[in-house]
Amino acid sequence: HWGYGKEDGPSAWHRQYPVAKGNRQSPIDIIPNEARRDSTLGPIFLKYDQCRSLNIANNGHSVVVEFDDSDDRSVVLGGPLDNPYRLKQFHFHWGGKGCEGSEHTVAGVGYASELHVVHWNAVKYKTYNDAAAAPDGLAVLGIFLELGDDHRWLHMMTDALYMVKFKGSATDFKGFNPKCLLPNSLHYWTYLGSLTTPPLHESVTWIVLKEPIVVSEKQLGMFRMLQFNGEEEDQRMRMENNFRPPQNLKERIVRSSN
Ligand SMILES: NS(=O)(=O)c1cccc(NC(=O)NCCCCO)c1
Numbered sequence: 001h002w003g004y005g006k007e008d009g010p011s012a013w014h015r016q017y018p019v020a021k022g023n024r025q026s027p028i029d030i031i032p033n034e035a036r037r038d039s040t041l042g043p044i045f046l047k048y049d050q051c052r053s054l055n056i057a058n059n060g061h062s063v064v065v066e067f068d069d070s071d072d073r074s075v076v077l078g079g080p081l082d083n084p085y086r087l088k089q090f091h092f093h094w095g096g097k098g099c100e101g102s103e104h105t106v107a108g109v110g111y112a113s114e115l116h117v118v119h120w121n122a123v124k125y126k127t128y129n130d131a132a133a134a135p136d137g138l139a140v141l142g143i144f145l146e147l148g149d150d151h152r153w154l155h156m157m158t159d160a161l162y163m164v165k166f167k168g169s170a171t172d173f174k175g176f177n178p179k180c181l182l183p184n185s186l187h188y189w190t191y192l193g194s195l196t197t198p199p200l201h202e203s204v205t206w207i208v209l210k211e212p213i214v215v216s217e218k219q220l221g222m223f224r225m226l227q228f229n230g231e232e233e234d235q236r237m238r239m240e241n242n243f244r245p246p247q248n249l250k251e252r253i254v255r256s257s258n
Pocket residue numbers: 059061116118140194195196197198199204
């Protein structure tokens with residue numbers, strides 16, 4: 001199975017997932033000076049007021065908070081999107097102590113971590129899985145985390161991490177609204193890309209916010225108490241450095257909101 005180690009990590013994924021060498025892979029290094037300012041790109045809107053989380057889980061690659069996506073109560077719309085995309089889940093990617101851990105980089109510089117808020121096109125596709133394999137199926141909001149003071153609300157999530165220490169564990173996690181994890185500004189870069197983990201489907205319209213949120217080293221350190229392995233496995237592997245490095249931009253351009 002794929003992972004982030006030496007043998008099963010990003011440089012090996014192409015063997016089982018040949019699309020890893022495709023033309024619209026993610027993440028990428030975003031070079032602000034080369035992004036095209038596009039006046040036709042409007043603002044994005046996050047309609048998360050009715051949003052309610054369901055559970056938090058360790059899937060062996062990251063920690064994921066899932067939402068009820070049975071209706072259009074929580075959607076992202078506007079910006080590069082032709083219709084509303086329904087909120088499905090959010091998860092994180094992070095590094096080791098003091099190392100970089102984001103997936104996208106900005107002019108070659110990484111952040112300590114990156115939050116991905118995953119939405120799917122329920123107007124065009126019947127199920128999330130259908131959307132996840134379609135070129136306009138997903139819209140993922142990428143938010144950088146930089147180290148500084150404690151984040152006022154992140155503790156609500158990090159306090160629950162001890163309950164999902166091992167791969168395959170999950171627990172109720174109700175009432176968490178990801179609106180509390182957004183920065184002040186919704187200015188963004190956008191480009192067409194892929195899932196950053198296998199199966200690496202080229203199905204994502206990426207919307208990467210320019211302004212990072214601030215979390216403390218202590219809070220980020222809580223993520224590293226998670227483990228890649230299941231409870232029953234002998235091999236104990238701390239969950240960290242679960243990020244894919246930047247991929248070739250190929251024939252793509254990155255657009256910038258105003
Ligand atoms: N990291 S990401 O590009 O935001 C992203 C978004 C939505 C799905 C995925 N990847 C997957 O669902 N991979 C399938 C296996 C995951 C754990 O079992 C990655």
